[in-house]
Amino acid sequence: MAEATLSTVLKKSGKDIKASWARDLAAAQVSAKGRISAAELEQQASEFLNLLTKVAEFARANDIGASDFRQIREFLEGVSRSRAAQGFTSDETATFIFSFKKPLFASLKAEIGKDAEELVEQTWKATELLDSLGLHTIKAYQKTREELINRQQREMLELSTPVVKLWEGILALPMIGTLDSARTQVVMENLLQKVVETGAQIAILDITGVPTVDTLVAQHLLKTVTALRLMGAEAIISGVRPQIAQTIVHLGVDLQGVTTKANLADALALALRRTGQTLKA
Amino acid sequence: MNAPVNGESPLKSEHDIVLARQLVRKLTQELGFSLVDQTKMVTAASELARNAFTYGRGGSMHWEKTNGGDRRGLKLVFVDEGPGIPNLELAMTDGWTSGHGLGMGLTGAKRLVNEFAIDTKVGVGTRVTIVRWK
Ligand SMILES: Nc1ncnc2c1ncn2[C@@H]1O[C@H](COP(=O)(O)OP(=O)(O)OP(=O)(O)O)[C@@H](O)[C@H]1O
Ligand SMILES: [Mg+2]
Numbered sequence: 483m484a485e486a487t488l489s490t491v492l493k494k495s496g497k498d499i500k501a502s503w504a505r506d507l508a509a510a511q512v513s514a515k516g517r518i519s520a521a522e523l524e525q526q527a528s529e530f531l532n533l534l535t536k537v538a539e540f541a542r543a544n545d546i547g548a549s550d551f552r553q554i555r556e557f558l559e560g561v562s563r564s565r566a567a568q569g570f571t572s573d574e575t576a577t578f579i580f581s582f583k584k585p586l587f588a589s590l591k592a593e594i595g596k597d598a599e600e601l602v603e604q605t606w607k608a609t610e611l612l613d614s615l616g617l618h619t620i621k622a623y624q625k626t627r628e629e630l631i632n633r634q635q636r637e638m639l640e641l642s643t644p645v646v647k648l649w650e651g652i653l654a655l656p657m658i659g660t661l662d663s664a665r666t667q668v669v670m671e672n673l674l675q676k677v678v679e680t681g682a683q684i685a686i687l688d689i690t691g692v693p694t695v696d697t698l699v700a701q702h703l704l705k706t707v708t709a710l711r712l713m714g715a716e717a718i719i720s721g722v723r724p725q726i727a728q729t730i731v732h733l734g735v736d737l738q739g740v741t742t743k744a745n746l747a748d749a750l751a752l753a754l755r756r757t758g759q760t761l762k763a
Numbered sequence: 764m765n766a767p768v769n770g771e772s773p774l775k776s777e778h779d780i781v782l783a784r785q786l787v788r789k790l791t792q793e794l795g796f797s798l799v800d801q802t803k804m805v806t807a808a809s810e811l812a813r814n815a816f817t818y819g820r821g822g823s824m825h826w827e828k829t830n831g832g833d834r835r836g837l838k839l840v841f842v843d844e845g846p847g848i849p850n851l852e853l854a855m856t857d858g859w860t861s862g863h864g865l866g867m868g869l870t871g872a873k874r875l876v877n878e879f880a881i882d883t884k885v886g887v888g889t890r891v892t893i894v895r896w897k
Contacts, residue, residue, distance in 0.1 A: 661779050694784055694802070696809040697865045723803040733806060733871035734857055 487594065487604050488611075490540035492531070495589040500531050501697065502585040510577050517568045526561055526578070533557055544607065546614045555618060560624035575623045581617040583609065614679040651683045652747065652753045658691030666702045673706065678713050683711055684753040688746050690721030698736040707740050716756065718739070720749035766793065769827040773843070774815045780853070782813045783824050790826060790837055794897055804837060804895045806874040810868035811841040811891050817862070819843025819889055829894065836896035844888040851883060 492499070504527055508520070533554040540550055558579070587605055594600050623642040632653040647655045655673045670741060677685055687703060689695065695703075707717040720743040722730075730737060772786055773779050787808040791801040800873045808824070815822040822843030824865075848854045860866035869891075873879040878894035 529891065623786045693788075694805055696806050696810055696813070697867045697871060698809075698813065700867075701865050725799045727797050729802045729806050729875065732803065732866050733810075735871070736872065 487600075488590075489535065490592050490700055491586075492535040492538055495593070496531055496535060497534075499582075499585045499589050499666065500527060502588070503527060503582055506581045506584060508577065510574075510581055514602060518565075529557060530554075530561075530582070531580075544611045544614065546611070546618060554615065558615060559617045559622040562619050563626050566626040571654065572620050572623050572627075576620050579599050579612060579619055579755045583612055586612075594705055600687055608652060614732050627717065645673050646683075647680065648686070648750055649754060649757075651681070651685070651757050651759075652686065652750070653677060653680065653682045654686040654750075656688045656746075660737070661692060661699050661702060664700070670702060670706045670709075674709055674713065675715060679712065682715060683715075683720065683757055684716045686718045686720050686746065686749045687724070688749070690746065692721070695726050695730060697733065697735060700730065700737070704735075704740070706738075718749045720746045720755060722745070765804045769824045769825070771790070771824050772793070774812050774843070775823075780809065780812045780816055784809050786826070787837070787839065788822075789829075790828065794828060794837055794886040795838075796897055797897075800895065800897070803868075803875040804839075806870040807893055807895075808839055810872040811839070814843045814868055814891075815843040815845070815889070819845030821845075822888075831894075831896060833881065836890065836894050838894045841891045843890075844891050847885040847887055847889055848881075848883040849885050851881065890891055 504524065504630070507523060507527065522678065537550055537554055546549075546555065561578065562575055565578075573759060586608055590604050591601060595605060646654050646656070652678055653673070655669065656671060661669070672686075673685060676682070687706065689699075689703075692699065707719070710717045718741045719737075722742045722744060722746075727742075741752070743752060772783055774783060784805050787805050788801060791804050796804065805852055812824060815824075822841065822845070825840040825842065827838045827840075829836050842894065853859050854861075856866070857870045858866040869881070870892075872893065876893040876895045878892070880892045881889070882892075883889040
């Protein structure tokens with residue numbers, strides 16, 4: 483029985499295999515010094531050997547998608563996640579699995595070397611299994627990296643678009659920098675969401691930090707103003723400096739019907755009046 | 764050391780549009796444009812750069828510090844090898860867009876500068892030239 487042989491070898495020579503694997507791992511991971519402790523590596527090696535011994539004994543086929551392999555799959559996903567977080571490359575991460583081949587094949591040879599045909603078959607089976615496990619590890623690594631990058635991108639988008647509550651019922655969105663389409667979309671959706679959550683009556687879109695108001699920016703502003711109105715809230719655009727006002731007029735964009743103010747302070751004063759609130763000194 | 768009087772910058776990505784705007788801002792400042800005139804030229808450049816990128820499949824912006832009589836000014840040429848504009852009269856109508864814009868880019872840019880010329884051929888590309896004097 484094929485699986486029985488791998489399992490026999492693992493059970494019988496597991497200790498030796500592990501010792502020589504650990505040496506190879508340590509050598510291969512010199513560059514990784516400091517990123518992972520010897521104890522952690524040792525612990526992962528033991529667990530991998532344990533799980534592999536189990537599947538070699540019980541699994542019916544080398545189909546690592548099967549439920550018999552669930553435990554070892556999850557273990558490798560965990561290893562990938564921690565490697566990605568520790569700053570290992572995908573090669574370095576996969577080496578963990580692929581470097582297991584050499585000591586395993588040596589033990590297979592010692593055990594069944596006399597039967598050449600059987601040795602080839604067992605080596606092939608073991609190769610297939612370890613390759614599948616290695617690929618699974620790489621896939622998990624890539625998935626983790628992608629999630630990491632996506633999260634960072636989202637955080638950046640959110641960081642640059644804070645919606646601040648200025649007063650009871652009054653929100654402000656200070657926009658800063660270049661409003662490219664992707665970011666503007668997020669900014670606007672974020673504002674509308676906050677208006678819903680807080681039940682704000684007035685939202686101030688402050689464009690003091692936006693150097694250029696062209697038709698694209700104007701269109702985003704107008705869409706947001708319209709959406710706010712449909713939600714029953716009112717919009718004030720502040721930070722419309724004289725040069726921006728003149729340019730918008732020549733550009734021909736119609737901001738009539740939109741309340742605009744030169745600065746945030748004027749916008750807040752107006753918002754307070756509209757909501758029937760007063761500032762006490 | 765003399766600052767260069769002309770140059771070229773690519774319009775191949777969204778980010779290039781930002782860089783083109785920053786370059787035009789810098790050039791108009793070097794020429795001593797007022798804040799209003801700087802803003803007008805930068806905004807016109809933003810419109811034409813975005814059109815070249817969005818409709819013209821990308822292109823480039825050529826710039827030149829130029830003299831006209833006793834005036835100094837900035838000349839910008841936006842060139843792309845995109846599909847061209849089949850109906851220029853329509854494209855030069857306030858509010859007309861073939862996409863999802865406001866349809867104010869071309870006409871707005873024209874109003875923001877002193878000289879405006881457009882040369883376009885279907886299947887060949889589009890070239891828009893603008894000048895603003897100090
Ligand atoms: N470089 C170009 N190549 C091909 N077609 C163009 C080019 N520039 C403009 N057009 C066409 O002219 C139309 C009008 O352009 P214009 O810039 O005035 O409006 P828009 O880009 O549609 O909207 P926006 O107000 O946001 O600029 C465009 O919708 C497009 O069909
Ligand atoms: Mg346009």
